[in-house]
Amino acid sequence: MTAELxxxxxxxxxxxxxxxxxxxxxxxxxxxxxGDEQGRVAGAEWIAHPGAPALPGVGVPGPAAADHRLAxxxxxVPGAVHRVSVLxxxxxxxxxxxxxxxxxxxxxxPDDTEIASYTLTGLDxxxxxxxxxxxxxxxxxxxxxxxxGYEGGLAALLGDQGLExxxxxxxxxxxxxxxxxxxxxxxxxxxxxPSRVPEPEHVPRTAPATPPPTPxxxxxxxxxxxxxxxxxxxxPxPxPxPxPEPRQAPPVPVAxxxxxxxxxxxxxxxxxxxxxxxxxxAAAYRSACDFAESRLDRELDExxxxxxxxxDGANDAARAAARARHDExxxxxxxxxxxxxxxxxxxxxxxEPALPVAYARWDNPVWHSYRVPAEEPMAVRLGDLHLPxxxxxxxxxxxxxxxERGLWVDSGRGHSEAAGLLDEVELRRxxxxxxxxxxxxxxxxHPAGGFTVHVVDPAGAGAAALAPxxxxxxxxxxxxxxxxxxxxxxxxTERVDLLxxxxxxxxxxxxPPGLDAARQLLIVHDFPHGFDDRAVTRLRYLADEGPSxxxxxxxxxxxxxxxxYGPLLDPLWRSLxxxxxxxxxxxxxxxxxxxxxxxxxxxxxxxVILRQVLTQVAAARHGKQL
Amino acid sequence: MSVNMTKGQAISLEKKGGGSLTQVRMxxxxxxxxxxxxxxxxxxxxxxxxxAVLFAEKQPVDVVFFRHLVSDDGxxxxxxxxxxxxxxxxxxxxxxxxxxxxxxxxxxxxVFTVNSFTGQTFQEVQNAFCRIVDETNGQELARYxxxxxxxxxxxxxxxxxxxxxxxxxxxxxxxxNGRTFQDLMPAILPHL
Numbered sequence: 001m002t003a004e005l006x007x008x009x010x011x012x013x014x015x016x017x018x019x020x021x022x023x024x025x026x027x028x029x030x031x032x033x034x035g036d037e038q039g040r041v042a043g044a045e046w047i048a049h050p051g052a053p054a055l056p057g058v059g060v061p062g063p064a065a066a067d068h069r070l071a072x073x074x075x076x077v078p079g080a081v082h083r084v085s086v087l088x089x090x091x092x093x094x095x096x097x098x099x100x101x102x103x104x105x106x107x108x109x110p111d112d113t114e115i116a117s118y119t120l121t122g123l124d125x126x127x128x129x130x131x132x133x134x135x136x137x138x139x140x141x142x143x144x145x146x147x148x149g150y151e152g153g154l155a156a157l158l159g160d161q162g163l164e165x166x167x168x169x170x171x172x173x174x175x176x177x178x179x180x181x182x183x184x185x186x187x188x189x190x191x192x193x194p195s196r197v198p199e200p201e202h203v204p205r206t207a208p209a210t211p212p213p214t215p216x217x218x219x220x221x222x223x224x225x226x227x228x229x230x231x232x233x234x235x236p237x238p239x240p241x242p243x244p245e246p247r248q249a250p251p252v253p254v255a256x257x258x259x260x261x262x263x264x265x266x267x268x269x270x271x272x273x274x275x276x277x278x279x280x281x282a283a284a285y286r287s288a289c290d291f292a293e294s295r296l297d298r299e300l301d302e303x304x305x306x307x308x309x310x311x312d313g314a315n316d317a318a319r320a321a322a323r324a325r326h327d328e329x330x331x332x333x334x335x336x337x338x339x340x341x342x343x344x345x346x347x348x349x350x351x352e353p354a355l356p357v358a359y360a361r362w363d364n365p366v367w368h369s370y371r372v373p374a375e376e377p378m379a380v381r382l383g384d385l386h387l388p389x390x391x392x393x394x395x396x397x398x399x400x401x402x403x404e405r406g407l408w409v410d411s412g413r414g415h416s417e418a419a420g421l422l423d424e425v426e427l428r429r430x431x432x433x434x435x436x437x438x439x440x441x442x443x444x445x446h447p448a449g450g451f452t453v454h455v456v457d458p459a460g461a462g463a464a465a466l467a468p469x470x471x472x473x474x475x476x477x478x479x480x481x482x483x484x485x486x487x488x489x490x491x492x493t494e495r496v497d498l499l500x501x502x503x504x505x506x507x508x509x510x511x512p513p514g515l516d517a518a519r520q521l522l523i524v525h526d527f528p529h530g531f532d533d534r535a536v537t538r539l540r541y542l543a544d545e546g547p548s549x550x551x552x553x554x555x556x557x558x559x560x561x562x563x564x565y566g567p568l569l570d571p572l573w574r575s576l577x578x579x580x581x582x583x584x585x586x587x588x589x590x591x592x593x594x595x596x597x598x599x600x601x602x603x604x605x606x607x608v609i610l611r612q613v614l615t616q617v618a619a620a621r622h623g624k625q626l
Numbered sequence: 627m628s629v630n631m632t633k634g635q636a637i638s639l640e641k642k643g644g645g646s647l648t649q650v651r652m653x654x655x656x657x658x659x660x661x662x663x664x665x666x667x668x669x670x671x672x673x674x675x676x677x678a679v680l681f682a683e684k685q686p687v688d689v690v691f692f693r694h695l696v697s698d699d700g701x702x703x704x705x706x707x708x709x710x711x712x713x714x715x716x717x718x719x720x721x722x723x724x725x726x727x728x729x730x731x732x733x734x735x736x737v738f739t740v741n742s743f744t745g746q747t748f749q750e751v752q753n754a755f756c757r758i759v760d761e762t763n764g765q766e767l768a769r770y771x772x773x774x775x776x777x778x779x780x781x782x783x784x785x786x787x788x789x790x791x792x793x794x795x796x797x798x799x800x801x802x803n804g805r806t807f808q809d810l811m812p813a814i815l816p817h818l
Contacts (some may be wrong), residue, residue: 193684276700277700280699280701280728281728283698283699284699284700284701284730287687287688287699287730288731288732291682291732295683329731329732330729333730334733336731340728589699591696592698
């Protein structure tokens with residue numbers, strides 16, 4: 001099974017003899033550099049390129065081409081080499097990767113199976129890039145997806161690796177990339193000059209460039225790679241298995257390290273796995289603390305009832321001992337908790353940047369390269385969750401699509417401290433802002449034209465907050481007044497009726513041809529203003545029957561405002577997923593039932609990302625309608 | 627090499643090459659005994675249930691059984707209820723996985739029990755065994771065979787308990803009567 005890597009992700013290499021396949025769709029130069037632990041390349045003789053296609057353990061193909069195959073034998077790489085960087089550089093006409101198709105690289109084993117692959121997305125003005133890095137970690141080799149591009153081209157890339165006179169070097173290497181220039185200036189080992197591969201044992205920081213202990217065979221133009229170890233000429237002994245990583249060291253977390261058919265699904269499962277692990281780890285800690293507490297109480301009680309002990313003063317000692325036992329247990333529990341939290345925090349650090357837009361925070365740079373998706377993701381992020389044990393460890397709150405129930409952004413005071421600090425107007429404004437952000441994310445997650453947003457704002461009180469939705473054309477102007485409210489509700493009720501009937505009767509093909517297939521979201525602001533009894537009944541009908549046919553509610557309301565309806569609306573509130581505009585601990589996890597603090601998704605202050613995304617959504621829908 | 631345990635025998639859950647175990651599986655397998663006489667091929671289905679009770683200083687703190695498949699802390703997991711048995715000959719019909727590294731610090735004993743939910747006694751059960759497997763490499767560490775035929779409906783199989791910084795397993799093999807683990811509590815307590 002091929003591991004599809006994302007940028008920065010690493011993957012263990014079960015084999016040492018590998019083939020690296022490059023497919024760029026445009027002629028590129030493929031090469032490799034051999035670096036030390038710090039990634040520094042000691043000199044030009046450590047660069048494999050078309051003019052010097054074979055270094056110990058690394059063989060690169062000939063001149064620039066759209067597809068390349070590099071041969072690597074990690075057993076044969078000198079001991080001082082800790083990193084093998086696979087680089088691509090543009091030649092000929094093209095001067096930026098952004099204008100070409102994203103290059104694809106794959107690492108394959110000797111039996112032709114692909115171990116890992118990586119698509120270098122997101123390149124723009126760069127003309128040289130480090131695609132992959134093979135590196136030594138505790139005796140075993142791993143591959144990491146790099147995708148590190150350089151606008152300054154190959155020269156900047158080589159300079160970054162610590163090479164001197166990178167510009168001359170780059171020019172010389174690029175000259176070898178074209179087959180018409182066989183007499184390119186020599187850089188590093190070639191067929192005519194004895195190869196000057198430095199003694200591997202000397203970490204070539206100062207690059208003394210001593211002659212090699214044994215001539216490296218196969219150093220010729222386009223010759224096959226020499227798989228033999230430079231210092232081991234005898235029969236090939238089986239390569240020693242890489243030393244297993246020490247037990248105690250927890251594995252370094254990797255984004256997408258969960259089961260699933262796609263990266264989207266794997267990340268979704270990973271986030272839920274982190275959520276569950278955090279819930280259970282906290283449960284273990286709390287259970288140990290509770291136990292320590294109750295044991296302390298019991299033991300203190302016992303000292304009180306033991307009159308003899310009380311008389312001779314042994315009492316105090318017993319109490320002190322009880323307290324010490326309590327503290328010791330709590331401390332051990334805390335140690336375990338800290339260990340687990342550190343592991344989860346490290347995982348969160350690699351997962352968070354790798355999340356796709358639907359799962360990403362609004363401040364994630366991935367939003368800047370937003371494109372309307374071709375298919376919907378598994379879920380959307382409606383906020384963050386955390387526990388008091390470690391408040392900076394935030395778990396994305398991912399809710400499956402299609403939504404199973406409507407959303408309710410509570411603009412009421414509730415019981416939370418944070419809400420108590422704000423005045424009512426501010427709280428309502430925040431609530432509507434949150435609702436707009438949720439709606440924008442739902443719009444962004446759906447393919448073009450797959451999601452329609454209706455807004456009901458009877459008094460027009462939310463015009464400012466709703467502006468991003470309306471002005472970009474992502475949603476129709478809000479319905480105003482009682483008449484507007486009832487018209488929107490009427491339209492959606494009819495739609496639900498129709499779809500329910502078709503669904504129940506098994507007559508989906510009998511639906512009117514003009515019916516748009518998009519999911520619908522109704523944002524209700526200022527409830528129950530502008531609602532008569534009939535409208536309230538319709539709203540409840542939509543909340544109950546809508547989700548199964550893709551009609552969803554997003555209420556922005558305070559329960560107190562609708563107090564006049566008495567218990568009539570209780571089922572409505574209960575059927576909605578309550579979100580808050582300020583942090584509040586009202587959500588429980590499905591495993592242990594901890595109270596989790598929910599934090600609404602915040603847009604970075606002054607950010608224009610919401611409008612940018614909504615503009616794209618609207619444009620894509622328009623394009624579709626044309 | 628697996629150890630065939632006898633009642634009351636204790637084995638230490640330490641790896642041969644040093645280092646203690648991290649994940650163990652308590653596996654349970656059984657077959658219904660064939661009945662003699664007419665319609666003898668109609669074996670009755672027997673539902674045995676494996677449960678694990680987590681104790682902190684002799685107080686039950688959590689329990690893992692078919693209605694609560696994962697302990698709250700996530701360290702002990704039941705792989706699911708098997709209502710009929712059948713593997714009996716080596717495979718596990720029900721299994722409980724214990725991640726010893728994640729067991730909360732105050733939990734010092736985990737007791738494994740088997741109950742006959744359908745009420746048949748162990749006379750009607752064949753080839754019943756309980757075994758402990760190193761889950762990291764699949765090696766069987768110990769096996770305990772329920773020497774058949776007893777006129778009872780439950781058995782307290784074994785316990786895994788902390789010794790120093792590691793864990794030890796003791797085979798208990800104590801017969802008892804009861805439908806679920808709750809009925810067994812009085813019978814478990816003397817073994818703690």
